[in-house]
Amino acid sequence: MNGEICPLAALRAGDRGRVQPGGSERPAWQRLLAMGLLPGTEVAVIQVAPLGDPIEIEFGGLRLSLRKSDATAVQVLRLG
């Protein structure tokens, strides 16, 4: 549903979300922050790999392959 807050891992191919404020100690989250996935940034899920994992995301011009277990650390506002 649009407008709900959910983990990045819950988005499907073609969905977009806006990163929510917060943060986690998880190394994955810290690295994503360093790459520019800041609270307030828009992120899009491009594709999902065979067997459902990992997911290909795009934000700020960067394309990234991310495992779902690491993507759960990021909370987003689903944009559609």
Place this chain on the structure above:
Amino acid sequence: MSKETARRVRIALVGNPNTGKTTLFNRLTGARQKIGNYPGVTVEKKSGYWESGGRTFTLVDLPGTYSLAASSPDERVALDFLAGHLDSEEKPDGVVCVVDASNVVRNLFLASQVADLGLPMVIALNMADAADRAGISIDPALLSRRLGVPVVRMVATRGEGIDALGHAVVQAVDHGALMAQVPWPEAVDRAVKYLAAGLEKEGASRLAPGELRRILFDPRSAVLERAGWPAGSDPAPLLGASRDVLSAAGWHPLSAEALLRYEHLGHLTSAAVKFPEKRRRSLTERLDTVLTHRVWGLAVFVLMMLVVFQSIYRWAGPFMEVIEVVIAHVGQLVAPWFAPWPALQSLIVDGVVGGVGGVIIFLPQILILFFFIALLEDTGYMARGAFLMDKMFGWCGLNGKSFVPMLSSYACAIPGVLAARTIEDPRARLTTILVSPLMSCSARLPVYTLMIGAFIEPSFGAALAGGMLFAIHLVGLAVAVPVAWAVNKFVLHTRPQPFLLEMPPYRLPRLRDIFWRMWERAREFLVRAGTVIVAMTIVIWALVYFPRPAEVREGVMADLSVLNDSSAIDRAVDAAYLEQSYLARAGRALQPVFDPAGFDWKITVGVLASFPAREVIIATLGTIYGVGHDADEASGDLRSALARDFWTHGPRAGHPVFTVPVALAVMVFFALCLQCGATVAVMAKEAGWRWALFGFAYMTALAWLGAVLTFQLGTLWLG
């Protein structure tokens, strides 16, 4: 500086992964680099000498990273080195930060963190050609004024900007150029002061503000240890309280740094870096809709792998035959020079020439394989392949990127193990290295061909023989999965790293770069594996040649004096010598160990002789059975000699040595055993001798177990 106080200026090279940092390092240092080790981590220490403008710098290439927030010992290396805490060395005199010109702001995040440690810096704006093509315009002079440090536009692969970089480094170091600091809010300064006071109370040493900020911002910063924080004491309360100062001011402590730095960098770069109106990366997007698609992408990937695999076998074959012929000719050419000294002659011809030939024969496969790997990497497809494969590999502790080493190992494990370097996660890298040699490499093929051709095909037909050949190649893969899982679960203790893989835009690779990398890797193989293979071949040669009492020859000549066939007599002499050689004695002594697998002493000798290189067993069996040591796996004489061999004593006396279960057991043994001294040597270089020996031990144990099970169950089932 006077001569006494003048010492070489030390420059560190930092940057995100995929920024061309390694290319730049190689360009600047050329052949004058050396590789060493930092204690306790798997990261290599790469340093070298860089001459520019009449001065010589010591250049240290630090591992590529996105941030100094280190969560693993490997990641800490960069931070420790820059803060002057590593290797009892002082802080470097300056830093060159390699930045991808197409992603300036993101890449400057790291530069900003490095600058926080108070180090003079130069920004190398690399891959500027790609940025131009993407329509991104950057004004280096303006950017330099805004940042406060020299900014040099570069295309390292073409050598553009190298001289300017040298001048900029001299300027930065001499004038202490520091990048503009983030204007930290007052809350951050208060939190830092609180933290500093708390550290002093615990007796920790005084730290610079930049280092204190690292402790504040990073969940588990390495700097805390370095500060001398007492080992038993829990830092969490102090850290929590310092971070509460931030929270009270409205900042989330774990994302504050990123938000503040990016805001600051945005201000600094907005005027100097301009993006085009329209996005021009649609080609990458369009390609990815197919290539990362869960069905089509996978199909393309499988096809790609088949093409690579087939190419290696198809194209390498003719070259390998040519090399064999050339080596044989060289042997024949050189032999007469040493005729007066038969032992030396044999050493040179069989040991040295044979050994060197055994190394060079691998080159065609290695070159072709590395050509494809470089092609996949440079076009950007490698990341897509890793994306598709990650789940499957990740399950047993490997990594999406493991597919290249494991695929390579089907041709030859040596380049496979070398290719594992691209895996950043040390745990996945180590597992990949330990498991790759299980893939059935092409050196095992002659053994399979001989066994199947001699014992499977005659009894069961060509179709089953073909199926058997396919099946035996899968045995290694089938065993690799549980082994990888077990190694990960029980043996390795490091924390798994997050798997974040950047998918770069697709681009057309430059053939020159590909060939250069292909050649570099091949050269590395020749030097590293080559020396080991030759050395081990000579050792085995000695064990087979000696002792050489003249009575043996005289005895054979006396027995066969009625024959007129001099080559048959020679072969019989060779067989007799081998039978009493040191290696054969070892074979007879060890035969009881292999008896449960149905091996007699001759097979055992063949197995022992193959430990440096697998295909040696063919020639060894050829010699033992009197067929001649240049017999190959297709030799009908050898096949019939094997088939006619009977046990002469013991529980199986009167029965044939080579039954179908025995042939299968031999194949399984070779499939699972690490009979390649060169692979062990390369594993030792990549992962350390402890792991290399562990790999050797577990594979030998598995091979023995597999052979025994195959023989016992096979005999039970087939009678």
